[in-house]
Amino acid sequence: MADPQEFLPLREPTFFILLSLANGQKHGYAILKDVERLSNGKIVLSNGTLYGALTRLLDQGLIERLSVDEPPGSGRPRKAYRLSQAGRGVLNAEISRLENMLSRARIPSAEGTL
Amino acid sequence: MKGFTDRLSRIYGQSLSLYPRNFRAEFADEARDVFNLGLKEAAGDGFWGLACFALRELYDLPLVLLTLYARERKKSAMQKKLDQWFVHAPGSWPEWLLASLPFLVLFLFPGVFSFSRVERNIPDPLGLALLGAMILFLALLGIVGLLVRLPRWAMPYAGVLICLAVFLVLMLVGVYDLFFPGQVSLPWWLRMVSFELIFLFALVVALILVIWLARRVTLTSLFFEQVQSDWSQLSFAMYGAAMVFILGMYEDIPGAGLYILITVIPLLLGVWMFLHFQDMQRRMVVLTVAITLAVGIALLANLQPLDWVSPVMFTIGDLEITRSVFSIILTWLMCEAMLFIPILMQYIPFTRQAQKQIG
Numbered sequence: 001m002a003d004p005q006e007f008l009p010l011r012e013p014t015f016f017i018l019l020s021l022a023n024g025q026k027h028g029y030a031i032l033k034d035v036e037r038l039s040n041g042k043i044v045l046s047n048g049t050l051y052g053a054l055t056r057l058l059d060q061g062l063i064e065r066l067s068v069d070e071p072p073g074s075g076r077p078r079k080a081y082r083l084s085q086a087g088r089g090v091l092n093a094e095i096s097r098l099e100n101m102l103s104r105a106r107i108p109s110a111e112g113t114l
Numbered sequence: 115m116k117g118f119t120d121r122l123s124r125i126y127g128q129s130l131s132l133y134p135r136n137f138r139a140e141f142a143d144e145a146r147d148v149f150n151l152g153l154k155e156a157a158g159d160g161f162w163g164l165a166c167f168a169l170r171e172l173y174d175l176p177l178v179l180l181t182l183y184a185r186e187r188k189k190s191a192m193q194k195k196l197d198q199w200f201v202h203a204p205g206s207w208p209e210w211l212l213a214s215l216p217f218l219v220l221f222l223f224p225g226v227f228s229f230s231r232v233e234r235n236i237p238d239p240l241g242l243a244l245l246g247a248m249i250l251f252l253a254l255l256g257i258v259g260l261l262v263r264l265p266r267w268a269m270p271y272a273g274v275l276i277c278l279a280v281f282l283v284l285m286l287v288g289v290y291d292l293f294f295p296g297q298v299s300l301p302w303w304l305r306m307v308s309f310e311l312i313f314l315f316a317l318v319v320a321l322i323l324v325i326w327l328a329r330r331v332t333l334t335s336l337f338f339e340q341v342q343s344d345w346s347q348l349s350f351a352m353y354g355a356a357m358v359f360i361l362g363m364y365e366d367i368p369g370a371g372l373y374i375l376i377t378v379i380p381l382l383l384g385v386w387m388f389l390h391f392q393d394m395q396r397r398m399v400v401l402t403v404a405i406t407l408a409v410g411i412a413l414l415a416n417l418q419p420l421d422w423v424s425p426v427m428f429t430i431g432d433l434e435i436t437r438s439v440f441s442i443i444l445t446w447l448m449c450e451a452m453l454f455i456p457i458l459m460q461y462i463p464f465t466r467q468a469q470k471q472i473g
Contacts, residue, residue: 028148046170047126047149048178051141056185079144 004086004093007060013043017053018083018091021063025082028054054081062087118161119153122168126153129171132179134186200262205390213267213385216252216274217357221378223248224361229371266389269347270354276324277355277452280316303427303440310448318455321348325459341456346397348456350388353401356449357381360405363412363442373415380407401453409446416442 010018013035020026020034028050036044045053057063061084068080083091126149130142149171156167202209223244256275259268284290289312292298293305300308341348360377364370384404391397416438428435 028144029151032148032152044170046174046178047145047152048171048174050148051137051145052178052181055137055141055182059185059189078147 004089007062007090008094008097010090010094012039013045013049013053014057015091015094016043017050017057018062018087018094021081021083022088022091025066025068025080027068027078027080031081057087060086062090118164119157122164123150123153125168126171129175132175134182136186137182196258196262200258200267201265202267204266209265209267210386210389212255213270213389214382215255216270216354217378217381217385219248219252220357220361221374221381224364225371225374225378227371228369228374266347266350269351270357270385273351273354273356274358276320276351277317277358280313280320284313284316302437306441306444310444314448314451314455317452318459321455321459344394345456345460346388346394346401348459349398349401349453352449352452352456353384353388353405356405356452359445359449360408360412363409363445364415366438367415367418370415370418373411377408377411380404380411398453398457402450405449405453406446409442409449413439413442 016035016038017031019038020031026034031054032045032047032050054063054065058065063081064084065079065081068078123146127146130138130145133142152167153164156163159166200212202212252271252274256268256271259265259271262268264272281290290309293300293309298305360381361374364374367373381404384400387400387404388397391400425437426434427437427440
């Protein structure tokens with residue numbers, strides 16, 4: 001498995017997509033809405049950006065795509081995405097990196113806490 | 115408003131034709147569904163909601179297309195290069211050469227070294243390094259074979275790998291040590307027969323496992339689509355594995371270089387004929403005869419006067435069957451059985467079911 005550090009730092013949309021999938025598998029549309037919610041409406045992905053990111057993450061092995069059983073007669077089988085073990089590793093590494101940066105920013109300086 | 119959303123949905127559907135072909139084949143339906151769900155929600159915010167939704171898509175489109183095409187090009191350039199070098203027409207010379215390389219490498223090098231008496235002057239570490247380099251070279255070609263989705267030439271490599279894996283597992287679980295040098299109190303010949311029967315059983319289990327795994331691994335799915343229509347391809351894989359056992363027959367014969375060099379001839383002819391013949395029965399006959407001839411040459415080498423004497427096990431009239439001769443005959447039978455296991459496997463319900471699902 002590749003070293004999670006090689007994928008860091010993550011771009012914001014990528015980070016939020018992985019974060020969205022950390023809670024379990026989701027369909028494309030659910031990921032879009034979740035990213036918007038998690039980023040407090042700061043990141044609103046277009047369809048193109050979402051699928052560009054999903055195909056890249058699939059190629060990198062950070063997420064997995066699976067067919068989800070739907071009630072009979074509901075049309076074609078839907079696809080869902082879930083975090084792979086490597087993806088979870090990368091997400092954790094990015095969270096640690098961000099926490100580390102934040103803790104450094106909180107070190108009291110001579111003038112007081114930044 | 116409904117007319118407007120329908121028009122936007124149609125325009126988006128048409129814009130998908132701008133995306134790379136592989137992306138369209140895999141994601142177009144799904145992307146359209148997600149777009150329509152977003153459209154439905156944006157329609158709740160009225161005309162401006164819909165306009166913002168559509169403009170966001172339009173704004174991102176050029177960069178998304180550029181990224182996707184660049185990635186596609188990078189991927190396909192690498193695949194093209196691999197295909198150019200390693201995917202060849204059935205029955206062509208490059209296909210034969212690639213399929214023959216393990217036979218050439220594993221027989222020619224030891225054969226030439228032994229024949230020219232160079233092997234006596236090669237220090238052990240260098241000998242080991244040479245062996246390691248040969249195995250690494252073949253392993254690399256095997257990986258390339260997997261990357262180009264296991265064409266016919268890669269079958270002998272796959273066979274060697276499957277048999278080595280089975281052998282390693284039997285060693286790790288202690289089955290090999292049980293019979294050799296022998297924790298069980300059985301005559302030597304019975305221990306040998308028992309081990310080879312266990313090996314064959316383990317091989318059947320391993321092949322079933324491989325078929326089961328192939329349903330889940332994209333890289334090997336094409337391999338089993340091929341095998342589905344022609345099980346003799348899996349026999350070709352076992353032919354590669356048999357080569358290792360035949361080479362092992364020369365283990366205790368110093369200076370057998372010429373015999374080793376001659377042994378590779380029927381094996382290479384077998385590869386050539388297998389790749390040329392269309393008929394499955396003829397292919398099986400070719401593989402069977404090639405192995406029999408190769409084993410026959412190894413048997414002749416074992417009958418030469420050596421500086422050690424193999425103990426006599428049986429006598430049939432005046433004919434004395436020594437331990438080494440018996441071992442060769444038994445290994446020959448095992449190699450032939452290995453060739454026919456895949457043909458019999460198609461009658462196992464589990465593998466038939468797997469074939470249907472793969473197909």
